[in-house]
Amino acid sequence: MLLTLDNVLSADELSIARQLLAEAHWASGQITAGPQAAMVKNNQQLSEEAPQLPALRHLVLQALSRSAQFFAAALPLKILPPFFNRYSGQSNSYGFHTDNAMRLVPGQPGAYVRSDVSATLFLSEPESYEGGVLTIDDTFGQHGVKCKAGSLVLYPSSSLHAVSPVTSGERLCCFMFLQSMVPDAGQRRLLFDMDMALLQLRQDLGEAPAVVQLTGTYHNLLRRWAQT
Template identity: 35%
Template structure:
């Protein structure tokens, strides 16, 4: 299963702000935002959407996303959903599920899913995001970006508390394979030392965008 990692999306200072405010909540049952199928397998908490804390912390995460060239190159965002701040305590998990194609709350088609890890790896055990055959646990501040079409789960937390920021992206390019081609081209262009070759590849990339952007 294809996914990409954005290292240090959040700075230590941003993580400090998020953790301090998240400690105070308010936390509610995570099933309030789950789709019809996912409700049966979701067992976690989430910061109440619409609360003052939620708005403040969402602005912190969105600011980091807008500043991240890596995230924008991978996801090609047109629009993003509300940020969902999740919390898993010991015994909590999120069973196998697939994300809804459309979020009515945000009037958003879900092409890309993103999880930003907020807890230090040493502070909890379990709680891996399992996408396909890959079990992913990242350092605090790192993000995983993967197709929203993926079947995935969060494994049971066995020690400590796992916190994350989760959201969905409606991409300029809805097809997963086409986005991967564009990101690969972008990565190659960044490493090519030959100006003429770099220009030729950039032309290909931009022409593909003209064909594929919606």
């Protein structure tokens, strides 16, 4: 499922994130690349030693905790601490790749998160840079994504995806990997669609008997498919 969530970060949070990133020292994006990705990855990234990283991670995770739609779509069990990258100048692209299935948790030797869902949170306004389109391959073809600042795009970690060269300006983003309570992407999509339909039915009909029954069906499916 490819899904865009707008206004995940507020204007004040965006301002804070940009200020922190403006003060940061950027390292090579190779630090989190697997063997295949390393051959096509040409960007910059905040290192684990960056003093701004804890505040940035807290800001993003706090914003995600407010978003009911994010929870409904990802059904997160574990979220790998968010990372931050930069595309500009000669460090400006990321070729087609698939995210590693298992991601080592920073600072926790031997602890892993399985990447079921990947996420990109845009921190730069789309008109402030040229190029930098996130292209995602799925069963329905290729989709180009270039969202307004503060928006988040979710997509299966198993999909091929790339970032086209940034030819001018600067593209700042946060990227994340999530282990879902429901590993199967098709099942997650069915649950999300049902959850959104139930939300609309409650607004239209209130807690009518059929709505109550369908809500029970949703939770019974979640109970059947979820892993904790």
